Amino acid sequence: MQPPRLDTVCARPAASAPSTSKPLVPPLDLSIVYTLRSLDHVDAIYNKAEPGYIYARDGHPNATQLAAKIATLEAADAGLVCASGMAAEAALFLAGLGQGEDVALSEGLYGRTVGLITRELARFGVGWTSFDATRPETLKEAINPRTKMVFVETLSNPLVRLADISALAEIAHSANATLIVDHTFAPILCQPVKLGADAVTHSATKLIGGHSDLTLGLVAGTREVLDRATPVASTFGLTGNPFESWLCLRGMATLGIRSERSCANALALAEKLESQPAIKAVHYPGLASHPDHARAATMLSGGFGTIVTIDVGERSQADAFIRALEHIPFAPSLGDVATTLSHPATTSHRGQSPEQWARQGITPGLVRLSIGIEDVDDLWADLERGFAALS
Ligand SMILES: Cc1ncc(COP(=O)(O)O)c(C=O)c1O
Structure with a gap:
């Protein structure tokens, strides 16, 4: 038989490398499509009679591995990998809400989450009400016969208020609504x-990836919620890709020690910041002065989170503070291994009215610190440059 021509050799995929040993770490599976033995094989995979993959938007090994990991981390039945945090939220909203139905949103949610409901899903007939996640009685008032879902963040941005999740779950369930929690700040x-x-x-x-080099979203929850959200995520094209899933698993390996160190640094800095005369206010749930400290002490274990928000006065003082720091960069995200800071009034809460700011306690001098794993003394030395610029 004529051997294949050279261009054919080049074009055909390489044969699998024979091996009786297994890689220690999960390989990166970039193939967007899988080869199938027969029509029966396709049926068996679609019907879940046999494990396997067909098309990467519907599923691929790196997403399966990451979904299993997040399901375990969250004590959930199942997980789902989406292209971003917003894609994960969109998958749940699109799966759980329809025309003429409402979602109850806690006050002070991430701005794009609010926009997704109030600007985008509102166009399709989804309504919303709002409540205070730290006062569950306000959810009772926000729920109406159309309410199908309640959405909260564990720790709010930027004042790190802690939602009373158990009480909110009870109220949501007694109204036959699901409770969805954006757990970005407190994995x-x-x-x-x-x-x-x-x-x-x-x-x-953010924290799960931990290195500011991937964009990905995760869902973990009951079988019922995931069975509905998983096909919706694929149909709307919201699922995550192999490389970022692989990178995220790699980042997650150190989540435990990163969280422990960052939380310890955050607490030490928050305590010192509280006695720093140039700082007007310190918001951190690990401080006895924080309104949710008692709940945080029972609900959280292993630390009080990695976000410390300070008020340095006027906008011009926030600007001077930011400019004076040598190592802590102004980078409007959070959860990196290294400390970063953001200014909510000009970034995450930009464009909101003074009334909206006032309701959420946002002032022009608020600076949100995302504390990393550096040596805490080096962080303090940099912050001292900022204090000097304030006086
Ligand atoms: C609390 C919270 N939820 C969701 C998101 C959206 O995540 P992503 O940027 O990965 O879409 C963000 C982004 O800043 C966030 O802070």
Whole structure:
């Protein structure tokens, strides 16, 4: 038989490398499509009679591995990998809400989450009400016969208020609504599903990825929620890709020690910041002065989170503070291994009215610190440059 021509040799995929040993770490599977033996084989995979993959938007090995990991981390039945934190939220909203139905949103949610409902899904007839996640009685008033879903963040941005998840779950369920928790700010510190939530979402772009080099979202929750959200995510094209799933698993390997160190640094800095005369206010749930400290002490374990928000006065003082720091960069994200800072009034809460700011306690001098794993004394030395610029 004529051997294949050289261009054919080049074009055909390489044969699998024979091996009786297995790689220690999960390989990266970039193939967007899988080869199938027969029509019966396709049926068996679609019907879940045999494990396998067909098309990467519907599923691929790196997403399966990451979904299993987040399901375990969140004590959930199942997980789902989405292209971003927003894609994870969109998958749950699109799966759980329809025309003429409402979602109850806690006050002070991430701005794009609010926009997704109030600007985008509102165009399709989804309505919303709002409530205060730290005062569950306000949810009772926000729920109406159309309410199908309740959405909260474990720790709010930027004042790190802690939602009373167990009480909110009870109220949501008594109204036949699901409780979804955006757990981006507090992975590993508590498991909202164990507290009664039906599902959690994460922007894995933040603490779970941990290195500011991937954009990904995760969902973990009950079988019922995931069975509905998984095909919706594929149909709307919201699922995550192999490389970022692989990178996220790699980042997640150190989540435990990163969280422990960052939380310890955050607490030490928050305590010192509280006695720093140039600082007007310090918001951190690990401080006895924080309004949710008592709940945080029972609900969270392993630390009080990695976000410390300070008020340095006027906008001009926030600007001077930011300019004076040598090592802590102004980078409007969070959850990196290294400390970063953001200014909510000009970034995450930009464009909101003074009334909206006032309701959420946002002032022009608020600076949100995302504390990393550096030596805490080096962080303090940099912050001292900022204090000097304030006086
Ligand atoms: C609390 C919270 N939820 C969701 C998101 C959206 O995540 P992503 O940027 O990965 O879409 C963010 C992003 O900043 C966030 O802070």
